[in-house]
Amino acid sequence: MTDPAAPYHAHIYYDAAERPAAAALRDDFDRDPAILFVGSMTEGGVGPHPIAQYEVHFVGSAVPAVVAAIEATGLRALVHPLTDDDLADHTTLAHWIGEPVELDVTVLDPPGVNQGVPRFGKADF
Secondary structure, three states: OOOOOOEEEEEEEOOOOOHHHHHHHHHHHHOOOOEEEEOOOOOOOEOOEOOOEEEEEEEHHHHHHHHHHHHHHOOEEEEEEOOOOHHHHHOOOOEEEOOOOOOOHHHOOOOOOOOOOOOEOOEOO
């Protein structure tokens, strides 16, 4: 069972044709009080994510609603918990919606290490 207070991310992926749907979903998330943070839309790869995406931060209790909202758009997404194992978060603990995107896992932090990047909301957890 998911801890209702556990920190989660979703990475919403899009291409040029999907950008309007991704932007509309981002706007919906930005107005949702269950969503703690909505990141900027990137127009290219960043970190392990090789294509355009943005991230959404929320807690475990919001996972079903976030997954349902993403599924309704037909967009691809990676939903994962935030633990002290960045690699596992993006692989074995991750849930894909739609066709998975091949991530560059070589840039992920090793277990127990955070290279100073805020991973939840606007500050580390």
